[in-house]
Amino acid sequence: MQAPRDDHQSYLDPILARNGHRAVNLMQILREAQESFGYIHPDAVDYLTVQLKVPRTKIEGVASFYSFFYLEPRGEYRVLFSDNITDRMLGNVELMQRMCSNLWIERGKVSEDGLVSVDMTSCTGMCDQGPAILVNNIAITRLTEQRVDEICDLIRDKVALADWPAEYFRVVDNIQRKDMLLDDGFVPGSALGAALRRGPEAMLAEVRAAGLRGRGGAGFTTAIKWESCRNAPGEAHHVVCNADEGEPGTFKDRVLLTGYADKVFEGMTLCGYVTGARKGMLYLRGEYRYLLDHLNDVLERRRRGNLLGSAILGQPGFDFDIEIHLGAGAYICGEESALIESLEGKRGTPRNRPPFPVTHGYLNQPTVVNNVETFAATCHIALEGGAWFAAIGTAKSSGTKVMSISGDCARPGIYEYPFGVTVRRMLEDCGATDTQAVQVSGPSGVTVSAAEFDRILGFEDIGTAGAFMVFDRSRDMFEVARNFVHFFAHESCGFCTPCRVGTSLLRNLMDKLHNGHGSPYDFNEIEKLNQLLQSMSHCGLGRTACNPVLDTIAKFRPAYEARMLHREFSPAFDLDSSLQAARQMTGRDDSGAHLRNEKEKA
Amino acid sequence: MSKTFTLDGKPIPFEDGQTVIQAALAAGSYIPHLCHHPEFKPHGSCKLCTVKADGRQTASCTLPAAEGMVVESETEELNAERRALTQMLFVEGNHFCPSCEKSGDCQLQATAYHLNMMSPHYDHFFPNRPLDASHPDYLLDFNRCILCSLCVRASRDVDGKSVFALAGRGIKTHLIINAKSGKLADTDFSASDRAANVCPVGVILPKRRGFAVPIGERTFDKHPIADYADTRLAQPEK
Numbered sequence: 001m002q003a004p005r006d007d008h009q010s011y012l013d014p015i016l017a018r019n020g021h022r023a024v025n026l027m028q029i030l031r032e033a034q035e036s037f038g039y040i041h042p043d044a045v046d047y048l049t050v051q052l053k054v055p056r057t058k059i060e061g062v063a064s065f066y067s068f069f070y071l072e073p074r075g076e077y078r079v080l081f082s083d084n085i086t087d088r089m090l091g092n093v094e095l096m097q098r099m100c101s102n103l104w105i106e107r108g109k110v111s112e113d114g115l116v117s118v119d120m121t122s123c124t125g126m127c128d129q130g131p132a133i134l135v136n137n138i139a140i141t142r143l144t145e146q147r148v149d150e151i152c153d154l155i156r157d158k159v160a161l162a163d164w165p166a167e168y169f170r171v172v173d174n175i176q177r178k179d180m181l182l183d184d185g186f187v188p189g190s191a192l193g194a195a196l197r198r199g200p201e202a203m204l205a206e207v208r209a210a211g212l213r214g215r216g217g218a219g220f221t222t223a224i225k226w227e228s229c230r231n232a233p234g235e236a237h238h239v240v241c242n243a244d245e246g247e248p249g250t251f252k253d254r255v256l257l258t259g260y261a262d263k264v265f266e267g268m269t270l271c272g273y274v275t276g277a278r279k280g281m282l283y284l285r286g287e288y289r290y291l292l293d294h295l296n297d298v299l300e301r302r303r304r305g306n307l308l309g310s311a312i313l314g315q316p317g318f319d320f321d322i323e324i325h326l327g328a329g330a331y332i333c334g335e336e337s338a339l340i341e342s343l344e345g346k347r348g349t350p351r352n353r354p355p356f357p358v359t360h361g362y363l364n365q366p367t368v369v370n371n372v373e374t375f376a377a378t379c380h381i382a383l384e385g386g387a388w389f390a391a392i393g394t395a396k397s398s399g400t401k402v403m404s405i406s407g408d409c410a411r412p413g414i415y416e417y418p419f420g421v422t423v424r425r426m427l428e429d430c431g432a433t434d435t436q437a438v439q440v441s442g443p444s445g446v447t448v449s450a451a452e453f454d455r456i457l458g459f460e461d462i463g464t465a466g467a468f469m470v471f472d473r474s475r476d477m478f479e480v481a482r483n484f485v486h487f488f489a490h491e492s493c494g495f496c497t498p499c500r501v502g503t504s505l506l507r508n509l510m511d512k513l514h515n516g517h518g519s520p521y522d523f524n525e526i527e528k529l530n531q532l533l534q535s536m537s538h539c540g541l542g543r544t545a546c547n548p549v550l551d552t553i554a555k556f557r558p559a560y561e562a563r564m565l566h567r568e569f570s571p572a573f574d575l576d577s578s579l580q581a582a583r584q585m586t587g588r589d590d591s592g593a594h595l596r597n598e599k600e601k602a
Numbered sequence: 603m604s605k606t607f608t609l610d611g612k613p614i615p616f617e618d619g620q621t622v623i624q625a626a627l628a629a630g631s632y633i634p635h636l637c638h639h640p641e642f643k644p645h646g647s648c649k650l651c652t653v654k655a656d657g658r659q660t661a662s663c664t665l666p667a668a669e670g671m672v673v674e675s676e677t678e679e680l681n682a683e684r685r686a687l688t689q690m691l692f693v694e695g696n697h698f699c700p701s702c703e704k705s706g707d708c709q710l711q712a713t714a715y716h717l718n719m720m721s722p723h724y725d726h727f728f729p730n731r732p733l734d735a736s737h738p739d740y741l742l743d744f745n746r747c748i749l750c751s752l753c754v755r756a757s758r759d760v761d762g763k764s765v766f767a768l769a770g771r772g773i774k775t776h777l778i779i780n781a782k783s784g785k786l787a788d789t790d791f792s793a794s795d796r797a798a799n800v801c802p803v804g805v806i807l808p809k810r811r812g813f814a815v816p817i818g819e820r821t822f823d824k825h826p827i828a829d830y831a832d833t834r835l836a837q838p839e840k
Contacts (some may be wrong), residue, residue, distance in 0.1 A: 042782055045782075046782065055764035055767070055780050056780050056781070056782065057764050057765075057766070057767030057769075057778055057779070057780040058764070058767065060767070060769050060778055061767040061768055061769045061778065064769040064770045064771070064778075065769070065770070065771045066771075067771075330771070347768070347771075352644065352646045352661075352664040354666075489772065489773065490772065491772070492771075492772040492773070493771060493772065494749070494768075494770065494771050494772045494773065494774070494775030495647050495775075496646075496647050496648070496649050497647065497648050497649050497650075497687045497690055497691060498649055498687060498690070500694075500749075500772060500773055500775060501690035501691070501693070501694050501773065502690065503772070503773075504727070504772075504773040505690070505724055505725075508725065528686070532683055532686050532687075535652075535659050535683060536649045536652055536659070536683055536687065537649075538646065538647070538649070538661075572725060573725075
């Protein structure tokens with residue numbers, strides 16, 4: 001239901017009321033405003049400026065930072081194709097072209113009747129059931145040519161999204177291998193009960209004894225975070241769950257939140273118990289908007305069961321509650337300080353550190369930020385004890401790891417293993433054959449070649465956030481790296497010079513090689529840029545943006561050598577391809593409209 | 603006795619709470635920088651001031667000085683990387699020094715000279731950035747913006763107006779103006795604002811004042827940028 005075109009107050013007032021008229025909730029206010037009206041209208045910005053008492057620049061600066069906020073009309077139906085390499089391998093480009101020509105529109109532009117726009121977006125976390133799209137930020141999986149044609153009909157007939165076939169929106173868990181975290185026997189409240197019997201200090205000691213390290217990729221020791229936060233002076237401590245699962249190829253948090261939300265929320269509550277925090281926030285990536293109602297239902301059920309709220313399980317003074325904050329399409333918000341900025345209703349720019357979030361996090365208060373899976377693991381530590389947990393996995397990497405496997409394999413999906421499992425074992429389990437390489441931990445991770453398949457998952461060898469993308473020998477590893485470089489250029493926050501400009505320069509160089517203008521000079525330039533990005537960037541995004549290129553150059557050099565078509569420098573500029581705009585305008589594509597063909601004829 | 607760290611072997615005294623660049627500039631030692639300004643809180647975005655502190659590369663404008671720290675700045679390696687960053691800033695925008703009113707007073711240009719930048723090296727992006735000439739007294743030429751956010755900080759923190767802000771993301775990051783029209787004329791910006799006089803390049807320019815000081819007699823024509831200990835550009839220290 002859309003409000004009348006000139007009345008913004010009517011839908012904004014309830015949104016503002018729900019969010020306490022607080023500018024710190026700007027992200028949620030903008031999301032709800034857009035869901036009500038289709039985009040963020042300039043008059044709506046006027047009204048918010050007055051109501052939130054913030055300058056217009058603040059609202060526009062925030063809205064324009066996130067991919068899913070629109071300050072201009074983007075159509076009643078906004079279709080975004082997930083563009084991870086796994087979607088590419090499943091033919092997303094061809095399907096998008098089919099949809100564009102069906103609907104008679106150009107990629108990235110709104111149709112003349114204002115009905116629809118079609119574009120690409122970064123990985124939406126459906127790699128095991130792609131190609132995937134988002135329609136008005138709601139996920140649709142398993143696209144086929146037939147499904148594309150049906151969707152085009154639904155859009156042309158202006159059928160409301162709620163009336164589209166439910167099958168489109170079905171997201172399956174695809175759990176292929178279970179261990180402790182994916183075990184279904186968890187009784188909500190049992191871990192909290194165990195922790196209450198121990199007391200907060202003893203619970204912290206168990207987490208320490210467990211040797212638990214963060215599951216989001218960086219692998220920081222969880223007990224140190226909890227203890228530093230607990231000991232930090234502050235008016236209000238906070239617990240934040242990082243569910244901004246943006247690393248392409250990762251979808252295990254989606255499954256944990258779908259089937260194991262109780263465990264995640266209970267882990268957050270345990271952290272509240274240990275640190276003395278009374279407020280928890282789960283930052284859910286915008287791509288998982290469809291999970292919001294489900295998660296709020298679980299929270300409500302936990303409140304009714306006295307597992308959230310005041311005097312939890314009858315323990316006086318143990319007050320804790322959780323709210324869900326939605327992101328809006330920005331990979332950088334997976335970085336913990338950028339995530340906190342976003343929670344505070346700001347642009348998701350990583351902060352200067354020190355100070356660190358454990359002392360100065362949300363609203364400058366002591367804050368623990370942990371990954372979804374990390375919180376879930378603490379429930380098992382509360383139930384079974386730290387020593388039990390530490391005995392699982394390897395000496396340096398205790399516990400299990402939930403992996404998202406996708407790409408060239410017979411059984412993509414979710415696999416949970418104790419740490420120490422080899423890449424080879426995982427490839428066998430998922431039914432991968434003739435494998436050339438595996439990208440572990442997404443574009444910012446490591447490219448593992450066939451010679452390295454006996455390496456193990458663990459902080460002592462291949463640390464991982466959970467992505468495992470398989471490429472067989474038919475795949476071109478240069479194109480894999482090029483897709484990742486495009487991803488980083490798109491997701492750079494733009495704050496620091498090396499990453500803002502460097503990721504775009506790197507993208508342009510990889511495109512230049514792709515377009516057949518490569519020479520050893522460009523190869524040298526790529527290596528120099530990689531060095532600069534690593535040494536000068538503000539945060540991990542810039543520092544890891546060159547990983548896929550460095551790894552593929554080192555391990556798949558022939559894929560690059562094949563692009564060195566010139567011995568001497570050749571400019572990226574190409575006169576013939578720069579005439580493309582003119583060809584498009586005149587509707588001509590015959591040989592007379594091409595310079596190269598003219599030359600060949602002569 | 604005050605505490606000290608060493609910068610390229612030279613002892614630099616500092617007080618607790620000072621960053622490495624603050625202490626260095628106060629001691630008359632230049633570290634290249636663009637987004638740092640002594641009057642404003644550290645930003646840390648341009649990365650020109652990156653040094654090697656105890657073997658680790660980090661921006662000196664956000665690095666708290668510590669007793670006994672060993673800081674390297676004037677090394678061939680760091681200056682090569684700073685030069686590359688400066689080249690990036692040039693190709694990202696549209697910089698035509700010979701026709702720019704700020705030529706000779708421009709910190710980007712002076713820094714490029716200091717770092718022996720002989721060419722832009724990278725392919726130009728040639729972004730389309732329209733001018734804003736709406737204001738009666740001031741002109742905005744966004745082509746030259748290096749996103750240092752000094753005007754943002756000055757307008758917000760000193761003038762209390764928030765006339766300027768950064769919008770967009772990644773390579774599309776750009777400066778916006780606090781008006782529904784997006785035009786400077788529709789804001790409360792005035793010539794007496796701190797933000798009117800803080801731009802290190804040639805974005806925020808007064809109208810009807812062109813080439814009052816001839817080229818050749820301007821700030822950095824007289825002394826290279828390294829001779830000015832800080833960015834207030836009052837008098838050279840040496």
